[in-house]
Amino acid sequence: MAEVVAAVPQRVAKRPRLRGITALLGTVPFFAYVTIFLIIPTLVVVLGAFAGNEGGVSLDSVKALGNSYILDAFGRSIALSAISALVGAVLGALLAYALVTAKPDGVLRRVVTAAAGVLAQFGGVTLAFAFLATIGLSGFVTVWLQDTFSINLYENGVWLFELPGLTLVYTYFQIPLMVIVFLPALDGIRPQWREATESLGGTTWQYWTRVAGPLLAPAFLGSALLLFANSFSAYATAAALVSQGSPLVPLQIRGALTSEVLLGQQNVGKAMALGMVVVVSVVMTLYTLLQKRTSKWLG
Amino acid sequence: MAGVIARRARKQRVFRWTVLTVLGVFFVLPLIAMVEFSTRDSTTWPALVDWPELSERYPALAEGITSSLSQAALTALLMLFLLVPTAVWVRLRLPRLRRVIEFLCLLPLTIPAIVLVVGLAPVYAWVTYFFGGSSLTLVFAYTILVLPYAYRAIDAGLSAIDVRTLAEAARSLGAGWGTVMWRVVLPNIRSAVLSAAFLTVALVLGEFTIASLLNRTNLQVAINFLGKSSATMSVAVSLTALLLAFVLLLLLSLLGGRRRSATAVAPAAPAAPAASVASKEPAA
Numbered sequence: 001m002a003e004v005v006a007a008v009p010q011r012v013a014k015r016p017r018l019r020g021i022t023a024l025l026g027t028v029p030f031f032a033y034v035t036i037f038l039i040i041p042t043l044v045v046v047l048g049a050f051a052g053n054e055g056g057v058s059l060d061s062v063k064a065l066g067n068s069y070i071l072d073a074f075g076r077s078i079a080l081s082a083i084s085a086l087v088g089a090v091l092g093a094l095l096a097y098a099l100v101t102a103k104p105d106g107v108l109r110r111v112v113t114a115a116a117g118v119l120a121q122f123g124g125v126t127l128a129f130a131f132l133a134t135i136g137l138s139g140f141v142t143v144w145l146q147d148t149f150s151i152n153l154y155e156n157g158v159w160l161f162e163l164p165g166l167t168l169v170y171t172y173f174q175i176p177l178m179v180i181v182f183l184p185a186l187d188g189i190r191p192q193w194r195e196a197t198e199s200l201g202g203t204t205w206q207y208w209t210r211v212a213g214p215l216l217a218p219a220f221l222g223s224a225l226l227l228f229a230n231s232f233s234a235y236a237t238a239a240a241l242v243s244q245g246s247p248l249v250p251l252q253i254r255g256a257l258t259s260e261v262l263l264g265q266q267n268v269g270k271a272m273a274l275g276m277v278v279v280v281s282v283v284m285t286l287y288t289l290l291q292k293r294t295s296k297w298l299g
Numbered sequence: 300m301a302g303v304i305a306r307r308a309r310k311q312r313v314f315r316w317t318v319l320t321v322l323g324v325f326f327v328l329p330l331i332a333m334v335e336f337s338t339r340d341s342t343t344w345p346a347l348v349d350w351p352e353l354s355e356r357y358p359a360l361a362e363g364i365t366s367s368l369s370q371a372a373l374t375a376l377l378m379l380f381l382l383v384p385t386a387v388w389v390r391l392r393l394p395r396l397r398r399v400i401e402f403l404c405l406l407p408l409t410i411p412a413i414v415l416v417v418g419l420a421p422v423y424a425w426v427t428y429f430f431g432g433s434s435l436t437l438v439f440a441y442t443i444l445v446l447p448y449a450y451r452a453i454d455a456g457l458s459a460i461d462v463r464t465l466a467e468a469a470r471s472l473g474a475g476w477g478t479v480m481w482r483v484v485l486p487n488i489r490s491a492v493l494s495a496a497f498l499t500v501a502l503v504l505g506e507f508t509i510a511s512l513l514n515r516t517n518l519q520v521a522i523n524f525l526g527k528s529s530a531t532m533s534v535a536v537s538l539t540a541l542l543l544a545f546v547l548l549l550l551l552s553l554l555g556g557r558r559r560s561a562t563a564v565a566p567a568a569p570a571a572p573a574a575s576v577a578s579k580e581p582a583a
Contacts, residue, residue: 045414
């Protein structure tokens, strides 16, 4: 039998290999395109971060990440992303739970999910202008509060263009994103588990802390990490709101790209970009691991 | 027991409506504010619907609108030409390459647009050398940007049909590869192709990062620029762009919903546009 098997492929061996090569030709356009516009740019960032200003390998640019203004930018970026992810995750989870308690195929759930899908996309310049129209210096809410209750939103300075304002604006797309990614996990919770808890004499508190809470923990943590990566890599909203200074890493990179670059600092922008990729990759890897656990428990 | 359940249902209802009202106000308020803000100057909206007037008063904005629309159309075309034949071909002839293609297509998700710009700057020096500095050259970068979402939509569409059997049947009846692609596979994944195209258009219309940092123009760059001189107009255009994206994505979710109910066998059928957009940087 073994001989027969060995003999048959031998006769046609040449043709499949040839066909394999011609088959590969069909993917050439795709690979060529992706190489030019994705692989090369990625390599430019990664290699550029380790390149000396006159060529050769050098760690100067990566070491420049230790400068206090860059470290501060990373710190602020991480703080902004963490807070907006946390607020978005908690409020988004509450909203998702409110949807789960509604009728599964009801109008309410369908409308809110569709709206969340759209609003999670809503970002960038448009979102910045929406908030300028709302709580900008002459915004709708600012003026209304001033006229009706004589409350001045900006008594202690204009915070809209700083971290607190950015956090508020980011929450606007974080909550809908949380609803989208957390809803499937909540749908995985079975009513039988609650019934089982009750028939064993458990209270609502015990059900949430001992049964549903631990089961949902990986999903919640994973979704929060996704939200973190989402706001960490956001640029347009911040760019449109913040016009003075560069408090965040993406804005620092903008500075490195657009302004006259200091001599000997040509590759610092690439090093910062690499730093962003590292942070996002770590977060996304954790997200993938937690996602696997979620689908095992609640799939 | 019935009493407990009724009490819990009532509690849940109260909780549900509290959450929905509070968050509803938070989400609707900016939209109302945009309407109020953009109607403060009564000439804003009439100017926006009157194209000749608009291009005369705000030439940069008119240019941004036309370039964004052409960018969206061209990106959708390029994406389809690049992705659909490759995805079908790999499924039919090179199943082992599927993982590689998937990895490459999803890679842009872990590379923030701002990082991609840093790497694209030298590449675009060449693009400018070959194609000039037109804003339409952004289509190359945008095709990479939309790859993850488009790939997931098309891959879901292909998973829902038996590509191999369809192709073999067509081939055994004497069809060439072109016919297989164009007249057999494509009509079967029509709605997946449509959702990929819709997502592409929505993403391209909202793109700002790459356009602004590569010194090219599009709608968002124009809005941002306009914000410095005419706040009312820029809010009005923002609202219009937002409504447009709203309509596009709602159509998309309706499309997804219909498809799911039509083909109940397709488990991976678009888990709503929402899910495929999930891990996206908001219209960066």
